[in-house]
Amino acid sequence: DREGNFLKSTASMTGKGHNEYIRLMDAAMDKEGRTLYVHCDAPYQIMVFDFDLNLKEVVQTDYYMDEVVADGRFIYGIRTLYRDETGFELVALERNRLQDTPRVLLSFTGGVPGRRTTGKSLMQAVDGAYVSFPFDTHVYKIRNAEVVETYNMDFGEEGLIENPIRNGVTPDWFDCNCADLNWSIVNMTVSDSVMLFNTNREYAFMVNTDRKSGGGYLNFHNDMLPFSFSRIIPTGGLPGTVVYRPFAETIAETLKQYREKDGTFPPELQEVERKFNPDGNPLLIVWKIK
Secondary structure, eight states: TTTTTOOOSGGGSSSSSTTSEEEEEEEEETTTTTTTEEEETTTEEEEEETTTTTTTEEOOOOOOOOEEEETTTTTEEEEEEEEETEEEEEEEEGGGGTTTTEEEEEEEOOOOTTTTOOOOOOEETEEEEEETTTTTEEEEEEEHHHHHEEEOOOOOGGBBSSSSTTTTTTTTHHHHHHHTTOOOOEEEEEEETEEHHHHHHHOOOEEEETEEEEEESSSSEEEESSOEOOOOEOOSSSSEEEEOOOOOOHHHHHHHHHHHHTTTTOHHHHHHHHOOOOTTOOOEEEEEOO
8 A cells, every 4th residue: 555555465376276377477457447457478368357456357368478558448468479589569459358369559570589678668658558669769659559659769879770780699799799779668658748768778868759859867866855866667557757766775875964964854854764774665756747
């Protein structure tokens, strides 16, 4: 809950019998229908829960999706191209027909097997979803199972447009020669004319979607809390909002400096000082973008 108290989990359904699971891949949230669609890759299936985690339905599939998200009457998912580990496709399922063959909306080939970026490549938006495939420079906005906007990100000398990946390269060759490139876009979130995202590198990118320009920043600094950050986590339930997690060492050092100075904490740090536990739950800061 909002106070950090544990409520319930699906742990009792883990791998003990029919329709139970060994590993979950991702979950899509339908706020209006108060329903969760959870996709598994062991076994391949979609488990449908209400918001109290009561199991309502299990749909067997012959494929798995790395990520899923809900949009209106559709569930979108990213899956690897059949017999091609370098490619990916975005598929759509109707929520009321989960047993049907998925409809392919987008596909992409040209990646490197076994190389993915930490973060979400498929994100819920206020009115649709955003997707970007590994090794693709595009961000697509999807609404009602159609592509409605496309952004092509040019990272200049530090991106794939200037340094295209050769077909058939080995993962080891790629790691040696392309480690400094931005080759995967993740964690997209948009508010008004601002788009934020991360890549595989230690930057947070901010793009003005009206001017079609932007830049990368090694750290963002919050005016209210003196903690810098670069990795962002978009939120599905709070439109135009991201979450970030400061390192425990950074928080501890900041609090130490105030204690050694005069022991007085500014109002915005008083709650942090009372609740901070370096061995407990992480401190998550919610940032509403305007």
